[in-house]
Structure formats: C-alpha cells, structure tokens
Amino acid sequence: MAGSRKVNSAAEAAREAKKLIAPIKNEIVSLLTMLVQTNSVAVPPLGNEAAAQKELTKVLKRYKLDVEMYDTAKILKVKDRYVRRDRNYEGRPNVVARVAGSGSGKSVLFSGHIDTVPPGPGVWKKSPWSGHVSGGKLYGRGAWDMKGGLVAQFGVLMALAKAKKRLGGDVIAESVVDEEWGGGGGTLAGRLRGDNADACVIPEGTNMSVVRATRGGHFFDIIARAGDPSAYFSKEEVVSPAVPMGRVLGWVDEWTKKRKKIKRGPTYKDFPDPAPVQVCALEANRIDPDVPLAVPLVAKLRVYFQFLPQENVEAVLREIRRSFDAFCRKDPFFKVYKPEWKDFYFPPLLGHELAADHPWTRCMAEAASAAVGRDVSVSAAEYPCDAFIVHKFYKTPTLLFGPEGAGAHNADEYVKVASVVKTAESLLAAALMWCG
Template sequence: MSFTTARDARKLIRPLQGELKRLLQQLVQTNSVAVPPGGGETPAQQVLQSFFRANGVHTELYTTEFIEKSGNPLVRKTRRYRARKNLSARLRGRGRGRSLLLNGHMDTVPAGKVPWSRSPWSGVDRGGRIHGLGSFDMKGGVVANAAVICALKKSGIKTGGDILFESVVDEEWGGGGGTIAARLRGGGADACIIPEGTQLEIYRATRGGFVVDLSAEAGNSAAYFSKSPLMSPAVPIGRLLGWVDACAKRRSKIKSGGAYASFPDPVPVQVLAVQANLLDPETPLSVPSQATVRVYFQFLPEEDVKAVIQGIKDSLKQFEASDAFFRKYPIQWTPLIGAPLLGHELPADHPWTRCMFESASAVLGRKPVISAAPYPCDAGLMHRDFGIPTLLFGPCGAGAHNPDEYVEFDSVLRTAEVLLAAALEWTNG
C-alpha cells in the first residue's frame, strides 16, 4: 500500500463531502423500515439511485421478488419480497485484477416504542453527528460505499478488476433476502466489504445468532373471581429465567481460539423480553394464562450451531422434567426468525485482511484494530454460502436498534477513503 494511494483517496473523496452529507441526511429522512414479513426499502433506494444518476453512474433498481420462486434453500419461506428493490451498480475494470463487492443494507428496524429525543427521521446534523434511525445501521456505510463508486467514476480512473456496488433489502431480522437476490442475479466477487458500524475497526469475523420464544400456557383467566385455585405461569416462568441464567453461565465459559479470543463473553445468552400480562390499566385484576421469555443465543464462527441448539433443547427438556408445573404445562419452543444465522471468520493473514489493514493504516495514519463483530449480519451468508471472503469496516456512531441513533459524519468520509484506497489496491493486485 503506497502512501500516494491513500493521498489520492483523500483527494478524490474531499470534493464530494457536501453532497455525501446531503445524501446521508436524505436517506435517513426516508423511511425504509422493514418488519417481517415485508419491508419498505424502495423509496430510499430511489433516493440513492437519483444521487448516482446525478453523478453519471448507471444503476439497476430491481425487485427481489423472484427469489420467492427460486427454490434456493437459503430463502426464508415466511418473508415477502413484493415491491422490495435492490439497487446495484458495476464499474467495469480493465478485465485483469481482482473484483471487489461493496455491500450494504438499506432496511432499518422500526423506531420502537421508547421515545426518541427528536424525530427518528430528522437526519439533523448536531456537531458533526447525523441523527436518526438507520444513520449508523447502516445508511452511513451505504453512503461510504456510494462515495467510492462516484469518486472513481468522476476521476475516470480504471481499476484492474470490476467494482460492484449493492444496496440490499431484508438484512435486519436475519432475512438475507436482498443479498441472496444480488448473488443469484449478479454473481460473485473476489472479496467483499460491508461497512456496518465498526468504529473504524476491521472486523474479520461475525457471530451466529438464534432467537427463540419459550412460552407456557396454563389455567383459565376466565375463572378469576371464582373459588377454584388459579394457575398462573408467571412464577414458573421466573424459574425458567433461572434456567436461562444457568445456560448463560455455562456458555460464558466457552473459549474462542480465533477472532473472539479477547472477548470477555464471546457467546452471550441474552433475555430480550419477558411477558405475562401487560401493565395495562384497562385490565386491572387479571391473572395471566400465558407467559413468555424471549432468549437470544449467539455462536462462535467455529461452533457446530445445530449441535449447540440441540444441546440447549436437551437441557431445557431436563429442566422441564424436574419441575412439576412444566411437567403438566410443557414449554413451547418457537424460533422467531426460523433457522439460525451462522457466523464467519476470515484469517488475519488472508490477502484481503492484509489489504484492508494496509489501506486503513495509510489513510488513518495509525494501525487499525482488527477485531470481530459483536453481532451477526449478512457477512455470514456472503462468506459461507457464496464463498466471498468478507470483512466489515465502517463508521463510528451509536444507538443501533435503539433510540437516538447517530453516526459521526467525519467517520463516514474516513470509511469512504479507506474503502477507496483498498479498492484501488485490491483490484490492481
């Protein structure tokens, strides 16, 4: 990695600053919330398409619905893709050299019921932080990817291998549908970058994940105000939380031999929600007949996820058999998104990891941290199922999947510069 490449990257991105910030603000201001089975990403994809058009970049905006009938086993059968469009672009290289894929997702989770300090769609700039839903996860990253394409197009620089851009739908909730559609339609590449928020660290691994609802149903709330004893699953569900806690303690002893070695709790088990009756003033005296615990398990890239889940199920059966209530009212096991997501890991000495490390060092003027993602994402799919070596490198920010999300705009520009330097280096190698 030459110093000149880093300087060139900075020189090419700098003149775009103003329009990149406006693009990011517009994207945040355009609702692209996805809630399974559907999602409303297309208006935001159109905003992005107009930006490319204004910069002379040809793009394709195409519906992803065809994957529902593709017969591809990776497609989640419960999802719907009608009117959900991916946006893609390809800068042709000279035909010699490695290709690079810049992938990002346009969908966001909903704003949630916890109030935000200002509108989730404000896109407002406060001291260099762009605020709003999806700013950090991951419209900032999508803008960095778009910046690489526009900078190359404007400069007229021809890379060796092709550079592919894609902004996909259905990444949140572990859908993967947009990335699957992009692969089935547009083929592969020699390496991939996904600029999810990484605080300008290189993540060479991602975790797997699985969310399951554990419920118990008992008794009859209509029997309230009668003399017969009422069964309530609320207290037994408390005992079930004890089982989850024991499970979390067991999992916390697992040691990672790879990218997660430095994580104090490499495979967390989290209780995401507990529900019996709601604290609803309209039902003042009512004993719940159903209670549920939502648990989120994560897995190391090297774990046999099927076997781990079987082990968890076996342990749950044992717990059930040891508890008189659950012997009578068995625990229902309901996965939230279907099959688990799998993690991935790219070696620290892989040529793509080395290329990103050198590019980031040259642009940032310091050695970047190489670490691993504390979350699952499309990288697992990209790397494992489509065989494309994948890294994450993205901007600084906070609040993903929570109120008051923001991204630091300067770090979006730094991300674009690093990705551009890496693209020049990789595709000419």
C-alpha cells in the same frame, strides 16, 4: 475511461483515494442526509425500503454509473433454506451499481443494507428523520446502521465515475433490503443474481475498525399456557404460568453460565462473555389498574443466544432444545402443560471469520490505516449480521469496516460525518490496492 495505474503502496493508494473523493465530498453528505430523511424501516414480514432505493438510484444515474434496481421477491421461488419464507419481498427492490474493470485484476463487492429498525420507544431530541448535523454528527434512524457506510461505498463508485477511472477488476456496490431482524433476503438476492466478487466489505458502523469476525445469533420464544381458561374461577384454580416461567429463567441462567465457559478460540479470547445468553423479554400479565386481580393465562419469554464463528450453530441449538425438553419432563407444571418453543426465524444466523493474515484483511487494514492516518484495529464484532451469507455460502472473504457513530437501534442515533468521508477514502484505497 482512463486505465488503471498500479499503486505501489498503501500510502500512495490513500493519497490517490483522497484526491478522487475530494470533488464529491459534499455529494456524499447530501446523499446521506437525503437517505436518512427517507424512512426505510423494515419490520417483518414487511419493509419500506423502495423510496430510499429509488432516490439512491436517481443519484447514481446522474454519475452515469451502470446501475440497476431489481426485484428481490424472486428469491421466494428459489430453493435455499436461508430464504425466510414468512417474509414479504414484494416492492422491496435491491440496488446494484458497478464500475467494470479492465479484466486484469481482482474484483470487490461493497454490500450495505438500506433497511433500518423503527425509531423505537426511546425519546429522540429531534425527529428520527431529521438528518440534522450538530457538532459534526449527523442524526437520524439508520445514520450509523448503516446509511453512513452505505453512502461511503457508493461514494467510491461515484468518485471513480467522476474521474472516468476504471480499475483492473470490477468494483461493485449494492444496497440491499431486509437485513435487520435476522433477514438476509436482500443479501441472498444479490448473491443469487450473481453480483459476486473476489472480496467483500460490509460497511457497517465499526468505528473505523476492520472487523474480520462476527458472531452467530438466534432468538426463540418459550410460551407457557395455564391450561383451560374456562376453568378460571371454577372449582379448580388456574395455576399461573408465571412461577413456572421463573424456573425457565433458572434454566436460561444455567445456560448462561455454561456458555461462558465454552472454548472461545483466539479471536474472541478477550471478550468477557464470548457467547452471551440474554433474556430479551418476559411477559405474564401486566399490572393493570382496570383489571387489578387477574391471573395470567399465558407467560412468554424471548431468549437470545449468540454463537462463536467456529461453532456448529444448529448442533448447539439442538443440544439447547434437548436440554429444555429434559427440564420440562422433570418440571411439575411443564410436564402437564407442555410449553411451546417458537423460533423467531430459522435457520439461525451464523458467525463468520476471516483470518488476520488473509491478504484481504491485510489489504483493508493497510489501506484504512493509511487513509485514516493511524493504525486502525483489526477486531471481532459482538453482533451477528449478514456477513456469513457472503463469506460462508459464497466463499467470498468478507470484512466489516465503516464509520464512527453511536445509538444503533436506540434514540438519537448518529454518524460522524468526517468518518463517513474517511470510510469512502479507505474503501477506495483498498479497491485501488486490491483490484489493481
């Protein structure tokens, strides 16, 4: 292996990265096509990631990379409250590859998730697994979230292996399972296995912005039941829980207003709504031509709260819960028919934040700006992800940086192919500067 020669500037790192990525550009695109064409949908408690992980491993082995596919189910044996014990990790392996450094520099971890959400109810112009390219955009479920960024990060290792080049510190890339739906099991498995580094990038589709903060998030359901269904059409009328649920909507609305006014801090100061509260779903009965005149026995509401990085999420959730209990005690229906509160997962997802002037933020922003050829923005994300696991629990400064695209969790998702290559160049330039 060729030893490393220290790069002196971001411009030099970007030039070197471009040179190293050039010979594998086509292979990055064909790996992306193949991964998008391989269904890796996960819906709790299951996930179908194994086929994609096997294909990825095969490609990495061709580069004679130090690569391992390992079982994630063992996290269920670990005492960690962030292990989602209601999920099944059997047959859902993670993949990790490494270009070992000479030992003289700092290490870096690129962490991407291979699981995707299902195609969804939206109508796709072509199959969600087509991977077809049109106008420089590669289409398919997971193209942007986040197989584009995932192949870019492995592209860094493929380029180093092809050039037989090693850096001062280790360059590690992993493909993890179970990130969607508030998972994080794959990310946690990687950390518990010890694939840790001095800095981390998660190449989610950030449209070439260096994202240094993410929000926390929590989903829960309120389930209202009308009481004894056998009373239906007997002497006593069944009281529909639909109208009381309307009052719960009022309670949610109060919280929406309250959360708009929280202390937002500098990172989220320009967001129109720093900590949104959303109603994801409301269900009572459906207007059914076959059963036209039924009263609902159950009404359900799914609520989504988001949290700022500096907030104590579990304390705020306890406050929300107390306020709901107080609301129920005063409500004529809910004080009789106690509603159920059901967390979609627990513990909640936390936010994370790395300082704008942290050396890793500066390194990634300079490297990306030089590679992309313009000043890339440094920003905060409006969504939660698994970054807090690496950043907060494993004390690894963590950023998000990835390609341009659209349609995550929607129909006609795509990633811009040229931006995937630019992401690989940016990540490699950052590694050249960071790892020495």
